[in-house]
Amino acid sequence: MKKALLLISIALLMVSVMFGAESVKIGVAFPMTGGIAAFGQMTLNGVKVAQSLYPTVLGKKIELIVADNRSDKTEAANVVSRLIDYNHVVAIIGEIASSHSLAGGSIAEKKHVPMLSPASTNPLVTQGKHYVFRACFIDPFQGHVAAVFAHNYLKAKTAVVFTDVVQDYSVGLANFFIKDFTAMGGKVYREFYQSGDQDFSAQLTDALGKHPDVIYVPGYYPEIALMARQARQLGYTGPFLAGDGAEAPELVKIGGDAVNGVYYTSHFNADAPFTKIGKEFVAKYKEMYKESPSALAALGFDAYLLLRNAIQRANSTNPEKIAEALRNTKHFEGATGYITIDKYGNTIKSAVVNVVKNGKFTYVTTINP
């Protein structure tokens, strides 16, 4: 009996070693729990759709190793170390929040393993780094789109801008919006909060005293949902404008009726895909998950394909060579548009504006760079 068990376990071990050698390990560092858990889960869905369509590279199976950063900055750095040192991944897809990518990116940079963020839009994420890339546009552009939209479409003259002081994403985006909105002749008042805050009544009381035409909140959905509720309770009926951090089903679930009239800039809308592969993605996603994909799912999908494409072009699973190939990505067709990675690791793409209407994310317009 004992001998049989031993034989079986040795056999299993050998099989796993054989398969281990045959697979390409890619780390996925996402927030799967905590405040922005919905982002991790949505993006991972997109990654999985890409994996089910294109499961292999260079004739080997792609193995995804998912690590949860618990929506925490410190943990964001830890999981990247773990994926590289313990799991020996050849590349990492992650992270999502810009502050997490900054923490994790510095580790990947030090260890010379390419890290491709699907959705971190803050310019600092890739600045001065050779191994950190992204699949999305950056915030100077996103802030510009929001300012143009507030000025031309919402006809706003006065805006109150809320900034989440602990999120690099929010601080950056708020500043880019303010720069462009004031250049167009708009007037701006500022309010502050931090991730995890639940009560915004004091800031909102102050903000509503300024009689804003729009409230711009470049933050994440948990706070936007609560803020919208409290603003409506304090009598605000005007529009909100947010960044891509607003899009998650939880925005509507938690915000209820209060989030109707929340506009947000984003990367993708399933009703208006930019490319042919975008349409394929939407079809496959609907088949797998019985719902329309979010922008983050599309970015996760693109990140996987970008990485797979880079490994193919490098014709190697050596992290250095993959990074080199990623840096030379030109006019790659993804679900969120044609992606060219510039020498800074950034991409330039169109943005869409969506709005929450009767609890649904509805397409409003596309704004090109």
Next chain:
Amino acid sequence: MSHLAQNLINGTLLGGLYALIAIGYTMVYGILRLINFAHGDILMWGVYFALYMVIALSMPWWLGFIVGIVLAGLLGFSVEKVAYRPLRNAPRISALITAIGISFFLESLAVVVFGGIPKSFNIYPKFFNKIVIFNHLRIQMLTFFILGVTFVLLFGVLWLLYRTKTGTAMRAIATDIPTTSLMGANVDNIISLTFIIGSMLAATSGIMWAMRYPQVQPYMGFVPGLKAFIAAVIGGIGSVPGAVVGGFILGMTEILVVGFFPNLAGYRDVFAYVILIVLLMFRPTGIFTVYSEQKV
């Protein structure tokens, strides 16, 4: 002027919530001398229990709330039995560290059981969200409800502690466990009961919290628990009226600081700690000093 008045109303609501959570916190400490760091997590479990009773078992909201509170009481009972009872005679630091461990355990267990994605707590009647407009001031109906519950529970706990036999036993345990047991009181049962009541208070306050901030997730109890602890210390930990006063002071300060200095809003938590430090410098035992002598 109307800004100030509106902020006072906002502050009353937030302070009322802190006070409510702090009542349970301070009661357990007052009797057992244990800083129950898991209080915020039992609060979170209570909210999940209530939520699932209403969503999964389609109970009416009020019944779901009651069952949720009772289940949280049972959870508190088990936690005491499994984690704290074996350490009753160990040094106090061991119990404190166990409490932190229990806190992590309950959070992680909730992630496994309920998932990490925040859930909505929109299961109560819309009535509580109604706004009363009074001279341009906007007051949420929930505010009155929270204040009502806070004062009912404040007087309920005081009545229990000072007007019943069980309460007398609880206060006796606070001073000296072996002697209390010599007097014929069943110490184990009394301590279990303390935990059950403390946990039910936590769940009640958690449900109120979720009605105001309807975002339920496994780490939701951490910050309210911490703030309630500060409120309890400000008021003089162990003193139930002190916890209520401390809660209102803390909530009001947080709102008014932001109201007057909007630029500092991102650092509001700093003020909670600054008040605590300053107060402890002048009154090391908090506003309401309870037990002047410590048992040795």
